[in-house]
Amino acid sequence: MLEDYFKEIGQKSYKATQVFEWLYQKNIYDFNLFSNIKQDIIIKMQEDFTNDFISIEKVLEDTDVKKFLFRLNDGEHIEAVLMEHNYGLSLCISSQVGCNMSCKFCESGRFKKKRNLETFEMVEQILLVKDYIEKRIDSVVIMGIGEPFDNYDNVINFIKIINDDKALAIGSRHITVSTCGLVPKIKEFSMLPWQVNLALSLHGATNEVRDKIMPINKVYNLDILIPTIKEYIEKTNRRVTIEYVMLNMVNDREKDAYDLVNLLKNMNIYVNLIPYNETSHLEFKKSSKNRINKFYQILKENNINVTVRREFGGNIKAACGQLRSESDFK
Ligand code: SAH
Numbered sequence: 459m460l461e462d463y464f465k466e467i468g469q470k471s472y473k474a475t476q477v478f479e480w481l482y483q484k485n486i487y488d489f490n491l492f493s494n495i496k497q498d499i500i501i502k503m504q505e506d507f508t509n510d511f512i513s514i515e516k517v518l519e520d521t522d523v524k525k526f527l528f529r530l531n532d533g534e535h536i537e538a539v540l541m542e543h544n545y546g547l548s549l550c551i552s553s554q555v556g557c558n559m560s561c562k563f564c565e566s567g568r569f570k571k572k573r574n575l576e577t578f579e580m581v582e583q584i585l586l587v588k589d590y591i592e593k594r595i596d597s598v599v600i601m602g603i604g605e606p607f608d609n610y611d612n613v614i615n616f617i618k619i620i621n622d623d624k625a626l627a628i629g630s631r632h633i634t635v636s637t638c639g640l641v642p643k644i645k646e647f648s649m650l651p652w653q654v655n656l657a658l659s660l661h662g663a664t665n666e667v668r669d670k671i672m673p674i675n676k677v678y679n680l681d682i683l684i685p686t687i688k689e690y691i692e693k694t695n696r697r698v699t700i701e702y703v704m705l706n707m708v709n710d711r712e713k714d715a716y717d718l719v720n721l722l723k724n725m726n727i728y729v730n731l732i733p734y735n736e737t738s739h740l741e742f743k744k745s746s747k748n749r750i751n752k753f754y755q756i757l758k759e760n761n762i763n764v765t766v767r768r769e770f771g772g773n774i775k776a777a778c779g780q781l782r783s784e785s786d787f788k
Contacts, residue, residue: 465680467502475624482625505775512582523770536603536784538583541770546596553613554604559638562671563705563742566603574609580616597632606635607643630654639677641686648690657699663717691726703732704745715756
């Protein structure tokens with residue numbers, strides 16, 4: 459990509475490597491300081507690229523989580539959440555301003571998509587957080603505001619950049635893309651020759667339940683989604699994460715657990731049960747610990763790999779889209 463640019467302007471493609479080193483390894487963003495690049499090329503780059511960066515507007519901190527609100531150049535806001543796991547630091551980034559998927563329980567879905575994020579706006583979320591904490595980020599999940607597969611090309615370019623050894627060198631197995639189930643894009647994604655993880659936001663084990671909470675199910679229902687996931691697993695030989703947010707009396711009954719077992723049996727998946735982060739704007743309630751435990755046990759007894767996600771940042775509104783929606787820019 460950047461190599462093509464240098465070729466087009468009549469330069470050697472290794473210049474791309476030098477630029478990557480400045481930006482991603484030395485964290486220097488002012489082109490004038492790129493001492494191994496000639497002045498006339500710098501002027502050309504200044505004409506062709508913006509280095510008008512996004513900025514951190516607010517940081518909320520709790521013991522093992524930090525939440526960043528960013529301001530984009532057009533005044534829009536997005537957010538990223540940094541979580542400290544025992545296996546390292548993981549950053550959850552946004553892929554769009556708003557989201558068009560309108561999942562009923564999701565704060566981001568209350569606001570329609572305003573626009574896609576550019577590749578650089580996704581990369582900068584990582585660079586700014588890295589600068590702020592002065593530590594390496596070990597893994598990246600694309601699970602913040604937006605539907606990554608509704609911004610497919612920019613997201614794929616973003617992954618290529620952060621995965622590049624000359625840029626951030628985040629290993630592909632440490633990168634996860636989460637989708638609500640855009641079937642054609644899952645198929646496209648399965649063709650890529652890499653080890654990036656796929657997570658599917660399932661949240662319902664029958665069309666009846668899923669239809670109620672996720673409008674995307676009216677477009678790609680379980681009868682097409684599940685075979686697509688099976689094909690993905692076969693093609694890539696990779697295990698898929700199934701996200702299942704636990705909503706009281708909506709999808710957390712014993713029957714739902716047995717439906718889920720039936721839907722997923724014999725698939726190379728693991729289920730991550732997500733305690734729902736309640737928001738003041740939406741009527742959904744979180745499942746009690748007892749109900750989550752019961753659900754977990756049923757899956758376990760029926761040989762489904764399952765974990766319950768640790769709760770992060772309830773105090774600082776870490777659920778998807780909550781910080782942006784509380785800021786004065788709606
Ligand atoms: N659009 C993508 C990625 C962004 S949402 C997707 O749907 O996967 C990331 C995850 O957070 C999804 O599983 C989403 O359903 C879940 N989520 C949204 N709001 C939540 C909340 N209030 N509490 C817990 N999980 C939530």
